[in-house]
Amino acid sequence: MTHSQQYNHEGVERMPLVAFSEKAYLDYSMYVILDRALPHVGxxxxxxxxxxxxxxxxxxxxxxxxxxxxxxxxxxxxxxxxxxxxxxxxxxxxxxxxxxxxxxxxxxxxxxxxxxxxxxxxxxxxxxxxxxxxxxxxxxxxxxxxxxxxxxxxxxxxxxxxxxxxRLPNLLLNGATGIAVGMATDIPSHNLREVARACIHLLEHPDAKIADLCALIPGPDFPTAGEIVTGPDELRRIYETGGGSVRQRACYELEQGDIVITALPYQVSGNRIMEQIAAQMVAKKLPMIEDLRDESDHENPTRLVMVPRSNRVDVERLMSHLFATTDLERSYRVNLNLIGLDGRPRVMNLREILSEWLTFRQLTVRRRLQHRLDQVLARLHLVAGLLIALLNLDEVIRIIRTEDEPKPVLMDRFGLTDLQADYVLNTRLRQLARLEELRIRAEQDDLAAERDRLQQLLGSAAALNRLIRHEIAADAERFGDARRAPLVLRPAAAAIDDNELAPAEPLTVVLSEKGWVRAAKGHDIDPAGLGYRGGDRFLGAARVRSSQPVVFFDSTGRSYSLAAHTLPSARGQGEPLTGRLDPPAGAHFVAVLGDEPQRRFVMASDAGYGFLAPLEALYAKPKAGKAVLTLPPGARVLPPAAVADPTTDQVAVATNAGHLLVFAISDLPELSRGKGNKLIAIPAARLAAREEFVVAVAVLSACASLVIHSGKRSFTLKPTDIAHYRGERGRRGRLLPRGFQRVDGLAVGGS
Missing domain, CATH: 3.90.199.10 (Topoisomerase II, domain 5)
Incomplete structure (x- = not known):
């Protein structure tokens, strides 16, 4: 009785609840581990x-x-x-x-x-x-x-x-899975011939390393014929540590342009694959697939056919996407946790599993041989007594006929043991014929030879190992087969980006002054003519493809990007950008940009500083965005201007006081973020007092004209007139004609 146990006056055992609960849980957990969930190495x-x-x-x-x-x-x-x-x-x-x-x-x-x-x-x-x-x-x-x-x-x-x-290490051949209390096991199946070769090698070379065994067992062999794409180094680590994961991938081939899946990973259903691919097609995430059908039958247990939309579809890229997004590629956990010969569960490496099983096999074969030797010795003992009776048959018959208790007389007369005497007495007369003596002597010789062979096997560890090796090889020859799941090195699967999967339809993204956004199909709409909410109006538009991202620029110099195909339709009034993005407090959106990723834009502030930036530098994950343009104190953001030809275009910069400067765009540095270089000189005092600042920046081609807006009036500078305002970047520029020295904006006109 432990110190925690007590008995009352009626003899009923009493135990603290915590002690009872702990013991009950431990008993239950050991039962689950040893008698339910984990396999034995034997x-x-x-x-x-x-x-x-x-x-x-x-x-x-x-x-x-x-x-x-x-x-x-x-x-x-x-x-x-x-x-x-x-x-x-x-x-x-x-x-x-x-x-x-x-x-x-x-x-x-x-x-x-x-x-x-x-x-x-x-x-x-x-x-x-x-x-x-x-x-x-x-x-x-x-x-x-x-x-x-x-x-x-x-x-x-x-x-x-x-x-x-x-007779074979079934633990590795068929594998095992199970969940116990506080531990689990996941042992994959292996090929019989490979495992048999490894066992024989370990018998012949007891000091063999795991690397030597991995050369014979390169990896698991699943019941299905999908490719195992885990690399050899990773597989070796699994066999060294007893844990890791193995990836298996479906096999496919091309038949007259169609993609035919011929083998699936282990425990993967063809119906499940069809559902996963069909779901992506319904969601318009697989525009490159035109048709999908299941042609599996008795002769072809797995035959899933995908019809590409055209022969220009990159099949390898498509399949890589499907491997990454469906069960066409599965990862299987490996945890070589099992019950060893000592009855304790533990995680073993490959060498330990094979060594323990070979020890188990040696004990089993030794017991089998000893059992047979005992039988042979017992039979030899009986046969020896029977031969004595045959040689003295007349006397034996006389004793049996005349004696009331013939057994002790036989034992005393011929020196028979109790077992021999019983056997002689129970023998039929027909077995005592002359020919029967010859058969018994032949049996005695055979049994003696078998006894010598068994004793030699039991007395020599090397002979015992040779027998085990021969039996393993014979069973491998009888039950073994070729590897079913090939080991193939493949590049890692990668999903295609949603933007790349979206159909490339023309869209016009429209942004209002109050930050409401929408996308209209086509590039031929008039965004300013759309209906807007009360107090709101058109701010800007970007013509893009639905597969491209759209960039939004706010008044603090931060950029944000969203996929064009995710924006609301222009049939309504759209939705506020603040529902998807998180600009700083008090900020408002000033521009919407969209084009090829390499398209450059002039990023500038009204303090007269700016730089060139490719559109892809403005891409940022939603919500917080990223800082692009650094603003001097008191400065404001100007709408970015697109660059058509970075080698020949010119930049026109105008201040509200009528100063205009035109210079080569190649004079601007290309940055991904920052304040930029000086575009036009403005006296510091006038800039600080906000008496003068840059009002507009425009990008001109070599043959374009420039329209100056001043109040309700405007006039056009032809290419020949623009030459008068050309100068070096960062200079003061020249004053516009009288009457147009209060500039409100610039616009680019034709030649």
Missing amino acids: DGLKPVQRRILYAMSELGLSAAAKFKKSARTVGDVLGKFHPHGDSACYEAMVLMAQSFSYRYPLIDGQGNWGSPDDPKSFAAMRYTEARMTPYAGVLLAEVDQGTVDWQPNFDGTLEEPVLLPA
């Missing part, structure tokens, strides 16, 4: 799987037997060995029969046992029939040869094997 099975196979062997359901109803097997398992739910037991049985779930199925099923599209669609156990596969004999062939320990079943009326005497 036979690679969980208890329910082991009990199903043993019950089937007891029912005589070998690979050569007739099929028997699954309900019979489940009934025997539940009634004799596994007192749990019938549905859970049957599901475990179904899993062992599905060729798409087990690399080497243990049960041969007849009827509906599920399909790759829906593994849970199997028929009820009263309809299906089952027997064991030939491979299951690898686990059960030696169970009655003294190779296993036995334990009482749940009610103590029968005995069941603690482990099955597996």
